Amino acid sequence: xxxxxxxxxxxxxxxxxxxxxxxxxxxxxxxxxxxxxxxxxxxxxxxxxxxxxxxxxxxxxxxxxxxxxxxxxxxxxxxxxxxxxxxxxxxxxxxxxxxxxxxxxxxxxxxxxxxxxxxxxxxxxxxxxxxxxxxxxxxxxxxxxxxxxxxxxxxxxxxxxxxxxxxxxxxxxxxxxxxxxxxxxxxxxxxxxxxxxxxxxxxxxxxxxxxxxxxxxxxxxxxxxxxxxxxxxxxxxxxxxxxxxxxxxxxxxxxxxxxxxxxxxxxxxxxxxxxxxxxxxxxxxxxxxxxxxx
Amino acid sequence: xxxxxxxxxxxxxxxxxxxxxxxxxxxxxxxxxxxxxxxxxxxxxxxxxxxxxxxxxxxxxxxxxxxxxxxxxxxxxxxxxxxxxxxxxxxxxxxxxxxxxxxxxxxxxxxxxxxxxxxxxxxxxxxxxxxxxxxxxxxxxxxxxxxxxxxxxxxxxxxxxxxxxxxxxxxxxxxxxxxxxxxxxxxxxxx
Numbered sequence: 001x002x003x004x005x006x007x008x009x010x011x012x013x014x015x016x017x018x019x020x021x022x023x024x025x026x027x028x029x030x031x032x033x034x035x036x037x038x039x040x041x042x043x044x045x046x047x048x049x050x051x052x053x054x055x056x057x058x059x060x061x062x063x064x065x066x067x068x069x070x071x072x073x074x075x076x077x078x079x080x081x082x083x084x085x086x087x088x089x090x091x092x093x094x095x096x097x098x099x100x101x102x103x104x105x106x107x108x109x110x111x112x113x114x115x116x117x118x119x120x121x122x123x124x125x126x127x128x129x130x131x132x133x134x135x136x137x138x139x140x141x142x143x144x145x146x147x148x149x150x151x152x153x154x155x156x157x158x159x160x161x162x163x164x165x166x167x168x169x170x171x172x173x174x175x176x177x178x179x180x181x182x183x184x185x186x187x188x189x190x191x192x193x194x195x196x197x198x199x200x201x202x203x204x205x206x207x208x209x210x211x212x213x214x215x216x217x218x219x220x221x222x223x224x225x226x227x228x229x230x231x232x233x234x235x236x237x238x239x240x241x242x243x244x245x246x247x248x249x250x251x252x253x254x255x256x257x258x259x260x261x262x263x264x265x266x267x268x269x270x271x272x273x274x275x276x277x278x279x280x281x282x283x284x285x286x287x288x289x290x291x292x293x294x
Numbered sequence: 295x296x297x298x299x300x301x302x303x304x305x306x307x308x309x310x311x312x313x314x315x316x317x318x319x320x321x322x323x324x325x326x327x328x329x330x331x332x333x334x335x336x337x338x339x340x341x342x343x344x345x346x347x348x349x350x351x352x353x354x355x356x357x358x359x360x361x362x363x364x365x366x367x368x369x370x371x372x373x374x375x376x377x378x379x380x381x382x383x384x385x386x387x388x389x390x391x392x393x394x395x396x397x398x399x400x401x402x403x404x405x406x407x408x409x410x411x412x413x414x415x416x417x418x419x420x421x422x423x424x425x426x427x428x429x430x431x432x433x434x435x436x437x438x439x440x441x442x443x444x445x446x447x448x449x450x451x452x453x454x455x456x457x458x459x460x461x462x463x464x465x466x467x468x469x470x471x472x473x474x475x476x477x478x479x480x481x482x483x484x485x
Contacts, residue, residue: 006410010414013429016309017308017345018345020306020344021307040348042345076403076404077348078345078409100408100410124409262328
């Protein structure tokens with residue numbers, strides 16, 4: 001009997017295990033422990049959280065491998081790490097050390113101005129950001145096993161994540177009412193593979209892979225909002241470790257995802273949770289990370 | 295179509311919707327169990343895959359850990375657990391972690407390696423005529439059996455599907471294989 005590894009079924013099935021849960025950005029083994037103890041389903045290992053990347057500027061790259069390994073040793077939950085868009089070598093390195101999921105992320109400075117990584121070449125699964133259905137389906141076409149909204153990372157401002165989730169869900173709802181002749185022209189308009197648009201229709205308006213919210217989640221109510229809009233789960237970047245009491249905030253957001261449609265529970269969860277991260281207005285940003293990606 | 299009693303899915307975290315979909319395909323509506331009062335409404339419980347440490351934290355937060363234990367005292371409450379669900383039910387967990395201690399087994403978390411070592415393989419399962427595709431994702435391994443436990447499938451010399459009283463423990467994920475046969479077998483308790 002033959003064992004198969006690295007199949008799309010296994011990659012996408014792994015992403016299913018994160019559903020209804022929270023994935024948290026961490027920059028040290030101690031933070032990873034705090035995240036795990038609070039109930040994170042996974043941690044994203046990186047050198048600087050998006051809020052600091054935004055503030056400090058410079059080229060943002062894959063984190064130091066020593067740091068990623070230390071984080072992998074410190075927790076039992078899966079560990080994700082980010083690579084620059086199109087940076088095949090960074091992806092090869094992360095796969096070789098056994099990172100569980102790779103985020104080809106607009107939060108880092110892109111390495112390729114035209115092409116994303118061909119993710120079919122890897123055994124390790126990839127997650128990618130998207131602002132609309134066309135972008136999500138292009139990434140899935142390249143082999144991504146999980147999608148997240150881009151939002152606007154490091155701002156603590158939920159408006160962009162909402163915009164992107166509403167765009168994706170709304171476009172999918174429209175696809176379900178199209179006849180098959182319309183699908184080809186629509187696929188052309190949104191620059192998405194025809195077969196994948198058809199699949200969205202056949203699945204009754206769902207992506208063929210898990211779809212998380214990311215980029216701006218800062219409070220339990222933000223997490224609940226994204227779940228109400230149809231997210232399968234939530235990434236929290238700067239929102240945990242830029243808040244006043246990270247352990248408390250982390251736990252509250254985990255609980256909020258479970259009770260996302262129960263206002264009474266959410267009210268309890270939202271009580272005395274400490275000051276969230278300071279947010280930024282989108283209009284005042286010098287750089288919009290979400291515009292990276294093709 | 296046969297009428298089944300209300301069945302629940304433990305809805306702390308994980309692939310809840312995947313179990314729901316399989317059961318829906320078998321004609322069954324399920325209740326998401328998030329609080330002790332939800333547990334009173336159901337006659338059987340599915341425990342999904344996901345992260346066991348996340349589910350544990352939420353189980354104690356909601357008080358469902360105690361409620362499930364009480365409900366199981368008479369040993370006639372059918373439960374169907376996959377992967378993380380089985381870890382929650384095991385008596386002993388490696389590395390050490392709290393558990394509901396309802397299955398007399400020792401289980402090792404993430405025993406086959408990291409995600410790149412996850413695999414799918416056809417399994418021979420007692421009571422099924424044809425092979426079943428076992429999808430093992432950062433899967434745990436049952437490394438010791440303490441009591442009267444029935445083994446329904448084995449892979450690489452470890453049990454991957456066991457049964458004790460009316461509790462079923464699997465280390466793979468039938469809920470994401472688009473194959474309803476194992477879920478269907480479980481429903482025979484109400485035939």
